[in-house]
Amino acid sequence: MTAGSGHDREEPQVTLVSGAEVALLTLDLPARLRGQAREQVALRMLSDRLGLGPGEFAMRPFANGSAPWTRVFVVARPLIDAWRDGPTPVLPDYLALPAASGIWCVTETDDGMLCARLGPDDGFAAVPSVAMLQLTRALARDGAPGALLLPHRLPALADWADRQGIPVATTPDAVAALGLPRPHDFAHGELACDLRRDPLAARSRLERQVLPWRWPVLAAALAMALWAGAQYLAIDRLDRARAGIDSTTRALVREQVVPSGPILDMRVQVARALADARAAQAMQRGAEDPVALTARAAGIVAVSDARPRDIAWASGEGLTLVLLLPDFAATDRIAAQLGDAGFAVAITESLAREGGGVRSTLLLQPEAPR
Numbered sequence: 248m249t250a251g252s253g254h255d256r257e258e259p260q261v262t263l264v265s266g267a268e269v270a271l272l273t274l275d276l277p278a279r280l281r282g283q284a285r286e287q288v289a290l291r292m293l294s295d296r297l298g299l300g301p302g303e304f305a306m307r308p309f310a311n312g313s314a315p316w317t318r319v320f321v322v323a324r325p326l327i328d329a330w331r332d333g334p335t336p337v338l339p340d341y342l343a344l345p346a347a348s349g350i351w352c353v354t355e356t357d358d359g360m361l362c363a364r365l366g367p368d369d370g371f372a373a374v375p376s377v378a379m380l381q382l383t384r385a386l387a388r389d390g391a392p393g394a395l396l397l398p399h400r401l402p403a404l405a406d407w408a409d410r411q412g413i414p415v416a417t418t419p420d421a422v423a424a425l426g427l428p429r430p431h432d433f434a435h436g437e438l439a440c441d442l443r444r445d446p447l448a449a450r451s452r453l454e455r456q457v458l459p460w461r462w463p464v465l466a467a468a469l470a471m472a473l474w475a476g477a478q479y480l481a482i483d484r485l486d487r488a489r490a491g492i493d494s495t496t497r498a499l500v501r502e503q504v505v506p507s508g509p510i511l512d513m514r515v516q517v518a519r520a521l522a523d524a525r526a527a528q529a530m531q532r533g534a535e536d537p538v539a540l541t542a543r544a545a546g547i548v549a550v551s552d553a554r555p556r557d558i559a560w561a562s563g564e565g566l567t568l569v570l571l572l573p574d575f576a577a578t579d580r581i582a583a584q585l586g587d588a589g590f591a592v593a594i595t596e597s598l599a600r601e602g603g604g605v606r607s608t609l610l611l612q613p614e615a616p617r
Contacts, residue, residue, distance in 0.1 A: 261337070261338050261438070262334075262337045262338070263340040263343055264326075264330065264337060265339070265340060265360065265372060266340045266342075266362055266372025267360055267372045267373055267374075268322060268326055269320050269321070269339035269442065270320070270321045270322075271319070271341075271369065272293070272296075272318065273318050274318070274319060275292075276288060276315070278315055280315070281315065285316075286308065289306060289308070293319065293321060302324065304321055304324055305326075305445070306320065306321055306322075307319065307442055307444070307445070309440055310439055311435055311437060311439055318369070320440070320442060322442065327445075330443055332443075333443060336438055336443065338440060338442065339370070339442075341362045341364050341371060341372050342364070342370060342440060343432060344364035344432065345430035345431055346364045346366060346367045346430055346432070346435055347367070347422070347427070347431065349366065349392055349428065350366065350392055350394055350428065351366070351392040351395050351396065351413075352396040352397075352398070352430060353378075353395065353397060353401065353404055354397070354398050355399050359374070360378075361378035361379075361401075363382065365385055367435035368435075369385070393414070394416050394422050394425055394427055395408045395414070396416050396419065396421075396422055396430055397416070397417055398418070496513065497510060500513050522562065524563075540565075540566050540613060541560070541566060543590075544566060544585060544590065544611055547584050547588050551577075551580070551584065552572065553570040553572050553581050554570065554571040554572075555570055556569040565591075565611055565613075566610070566611040566612070567595075567608065567609070567610055567611075568608070568609045569608050570606075570607050570609065571605070571606055572604060572607055573605070574604070575605055577605065578594060578597050578607040581607075582594055590611045590612065590614065591614045592609055592610070592611055593610040594607060594608070595609070596608040
């Protein structure tokens with residue numbers, strides 16, 4: 248049958264089956280056990296308790312939001328196979344009863360069975376004689392509920408509740424009027440208990456979909472590991488080569504440039520040593536004061552047809568003149584005149600200018616005394 252009584256709100260469309268065919272049992276499962284391992288342990292415990300093989304019954308966890316679950320539905324395998332292709336969620340009829348913590352709800356089904364909901368996490372359906380035994384056992388185990396909700400007239404059950412001192416109500420509003428939680432139907436995660444869904448089968452399907460990819464993934468992981476190993480070896484070789492070059496360079500600097508004292512920055516120390524060597528060489532060649540050299544060169548340039556553009560002095564290199572001249576022959580003439588004046592002259596650049604003339608760069612150094 249399909250639920251649709253609509254006690255206090257629109258109910259979802261579900262297919263209800265007889266709760267007498269769907270037993271709800273409690274198992275003593277370890278709290279830390281999770282997932283497929285928890286379901287497999289529960290199957291073994293049920294098989295031992297019922298004396299049935301795993302293929303003779305089906306188990307569905309009663310996972311209505313409380314974790315970890317400890318209650319399971321047990322159904323004959325043929326019934327599960329018949330319900331599996333249904334269009335709507337399949338639930339035992341006692342899960343369609345309104346529920347609240349500390350409230351019991353009992354009603355009579357069309358086939359004369361008593362259907363009971365003992366709070367959000369328990370329920371059953373059985374013939375009246377067996378149902379009364381189960382209610383008495385639940386009373387001894389859990390104590391009296393706050394109220395017994397009887398949506399239909401059940402005089403024998405009302406008398407039993409009266410003898411036990413349990414208040415009886417006929418509607419959820421009457422329960423709330425007693426200062427107790429108002430029972431609601433389908434408000435405690437019941438739709439998550441769809442008997443059509445087999446968590447183990449879903450995981451098996453997922454494994455079948457994933458397993459074909461395991462070899463390509465493993466091959467890709469192996470290739471990545473080999474590539475990473477090769478890169479590590481290459482980087483290690485480069486590091487060793489660099490360390491060797493650095494060691495050799497330090498030894499040469501120590502031998503040729505910095506014979507004593509710490510080597511802090513090889514580039515700076517080598518550059519400074521080279522500059523000092525150039526300066527010493529220039530002094531040995533009779534280098535004059537930069538101002539005196541500039542004055543000597545300026546005297547020659549002033550009486551020529553050259554126009555000075557730039558003058559620069561670099562220690563160890565000499566005096567650089569940038570001159571504007573009428574033609575290339577003029578460059579040669581001024582270079583000859585400077586040479587006659589005692590300079591070592593090098594024409595480092597001579598370029599034709601737009602609009603006529605030549606731009607020449609000359610490097611002057613004093614000649615060593617003869």
